[in-house]
Amino acid sequence: MAPVTAIIPAYNEEATIGEIISVLCQVDDIAEIIVVSDGSVDATAEVARRAGARVIELPDNMGKGGAMKVGVDHSRTGIILFLDADLIGLTCEHVNSLIFPVIHGEVKMTVGIFEKGRLATDLAQFVAPYLSGQRALEKDLLDEICDLEECRFGVEVALTKYAHDNNIAIKEVELSGMSHIMKEEKMGLARGLAARMKMYWEIAKTVGSGLKR
Ligand SMILES: O=c1ccn([C@@H]2O[C@H](COP(=O)(O)OP(=O)(O)O)[C@@H](O)[C@H]2O)c(=O)[nH]1
Ligand SMILES: O=C(O)[C@@H](COP(=O)(O)O)O[C@H]1O[C@H](CO)[C@@H](O)[C@H](O)[C@H]1O
Numbered sequence: 001m002a003p004v005t006a007i008i009p010a011y012n013e014e015a016t017i018g019e020i021i022s023v024l025c026q027v028d029d030i031a032e033i034i035v036v037s038d039g040s041v042d043a044t045a046e047v048a049r050r051a052g053a054r055v056i057e058l059p060d061n062m063g064k065g066g067a068m069k070v071g072v073d074h075s076r077t078g079i080i081l082f083l084d085a086d087l088i089g090l091t092c093e094h095v096n097s098l099i100f101p102v103i104h105g106e107v108k109m110t111v112g113i114f115e116k117g118r119l120a121t122d123l124a125q126f127v128a129p130y131l132s133g134q135r136a137l138e139k140d141l142l143d144e145i146c147d148l149e150e151c152r153f154g155v156e157v158a159l160t161k162y163a164h165d166n167n168i169a170i171k172e173v174e175l176s177g178m179s180h181i182m183k184e185e186k187m188g189l190a191r192g193l194a195a196r197m198k199m200y201w202e203i204a205k206t207v208g209s210g211l212k213r
Contacts, residue, residue, distance in 0.1 A: 064152055153198075
């Protein structure tokens with residue numbers, strides 16, 4: 001069996017999820033693509049299934065961390081690749097650059113950083129690379145972090161903080177030409193900004209909570 005499971009948490013991402021899955025289908029080291037539709041009310045699940053993913057449909061929205069945890073619980077490989085469902089410009093080379101260092105035992109975790117994509121998203125990841133949702137890691141690490149499902153958008157800082165506290169090196173990988181659809185683009189300015197504030201609150205709560213092992 002190929003060593004990696006790709007897990008994509010997805011909340012109303014029918015516009016972009018299909019293309020991401022079609023790229024992942026071409027990567028040799030991916031055993032399975034699991035999309036966790038996090039209470040989506042659009043055609044995310046249907047589009048993902050048609051594109052070739054195994055789809056888990058959550059009846060209610062659990063938040064990003066919860067959706068990722070459900071995906072991990074259903075995975076059967078030792079390495080996990082997390083990707084967001086709203087990426088623009090994903091290629092097989094990007095995927096390989098995230099998973100190879102973990103497959104080859106160079107590091108236990110990689111994190112992907114957008115570069116030379118769009119100014120706004122390049123800048124956001126330059127300022128706060130530890131927020132990135134593009135990561136490959138050994139599944140064992142996830143078993144050691146409690147309450148991941150409660151973190152919602154704090155899930156990435158929880159992963160980064162765990163690695164930092166336990167002296168686990170994270171390799172930053174450049175994802176050249178990649179971007180994602182920003183909240184304000186998806187939802188409009190007012191709702192997008194409100195969602196952004198809620199996300200920052202969830203991140204701040206996770207930082208403040210002092211994660212348990
Ligand atoms: O309650 C949520 C919110 C977001 N997501 C997914 O988590 C990823 C990142 O979310 P989003 O794109 O909103 O965050 P951004 O990248 O804009 O910060 C995307 O695949 C979303 O569909 C999710 O599964 N549940
Ligand atoms: O880069 C950022 O500031 C945020 C917000 O992105 P947008 O407001 O959608 O451009 O996105 C990231 O942070 C989230 C929390 O860690 C992650 O879940 C997303 O994957 C990541 O793109």
